[in-house]
Amino acid sequence: MHESSLPYIQCVRCGHSLELETFEEKNEIIEGLLSCVQCNGVYPIISSIPFLVEDLSLFFSIRAKLGGYLLLNVKDKKIKSLIKQSLQEIKKVGDDITDLERNWVGIYKKSKYSAFQIKVRHVIKKLPQCDFVVEHGCSIGTMSEITAKSHGKIFGIDKSFFALLEAKKRKINNADFFLADSLSRPFGTMKFDIVVALNVLELIEPLQLLKIIKMQAKRFVLLSDPYDYERGKSSVKVRLDEKSLRSKLKQAGFKLINNTRKPSFISWKLDVNPRLELNYKVDLVLAAVLRK
Ligand SMILES: [Zn+2]
Missing domain, CATH: 3.40.50.150 (Vaccinia Virus protein VP39)
Structure with a gap:
């Protein structure tokens, strides 16, 4: 994500502006965390892509395989534990669409x-x-x-x-x-x-x-x-x-x-x-x- 994009995005839970913590940067933010001070929502930036999803657990409930792939490839510990926690909190596992999306x-x-x-x-x-x-x-x-x-x-x-x-x-x-x-x-x-x-x-x-x-x-x-x-x-x-x-x-x-x-x-x-x-x-x- 380009840092210049920050003012244009918002918390998808409550609409508040987001604060950026950068862990890896090379021309743009490669790994980082976007957080909302209003509702405590957190959104990881992985491989330069911000995950602006309301509920990461729900997102991973049909993409557990993607979650596993990200766990292996992400460097920052904070992001790793966020993914791990989201995977553990999955309430109902659906048919995994990771391969479909990749295909x-x-x-x-x-x-x-x-x-x-x-x-x-x-x-x-x-x-x-x-x-x-x-x-x-x-x-x-x-x-x-x-x-x-x-x-x-x-x-x-x-x-x-x-x-x-x-x-x-x-x-x-x-x-x-x-x-x-x-x-x-x-x-x-x-x-x-x-x-x-x-x-x-x-x-x-x-x-x-x-x-x-x-x-x-x-x-x-x-x-x-x-x-x-x-x-x-x-x-x-x-x-x-x-x-x-x-x-x-x-x-x-x-x-x-x-x-x-x-x-x-x-x-x-x-x-x-x-x-x-x-x-x-x-x-x-x-x-x-x-x-x-
Ligand atoms: Zn919020």
Whole structure:
């Protein structure tokens, strides 16, 4: 985490500002602890990634394997004991998704640039230069890196540690990445010129995410999705399709622009393994905040 990001983040439990203790530093904070003086919440920074999660035990309850990996790799004793304690306090163990999250990093890394990424890059480059951008579900940082080339400061949020590790490897000076739940408001009520959320409606409750987006967006919103809601147990509760997404955006005070009023079907290819290729047809929506 860049130290300059500190004023922009907040305690995800109570919304208070955070104090930083640095244990290892090299151009940025590699290991450290963020703590809240108001509610005593603590958030470790591991491998330059701040874990802004409300309940670490709950986070590790489906990622005990990640917890074990972190225990082995973290150097600082304070962080080690925090992880250990969180692992011990797990109340109910769920199916571990550590390997799944790690496998998806491999798939995203392998997958070549498809029409979808090219289109999004084009849209982002054409937007007027902006100071602050947030990307929900930034994953390995492909789009954050592209966005950072033409805009000011980029904040990426994702819940996958291994994906963020890849994003950090890009060493983008004007981008920082946070392990957090988009719905827990790690940036408080901060406004962003552009809010980006690509292919995450299956993963983050759409209506709640739209509420956050409405609150955050100052100028533009860039959304895309293949509406692939068939995820069994982990499916979101309220599904939005191409029509309902557009009507919700209009209701929230956005104007659809750049020929995105009508649904699109842009190819997004993912190489899952040598014998399996996913070819999504993604819908892209660019909207502008209507001035009052
Ligand atoms: Zn707090």
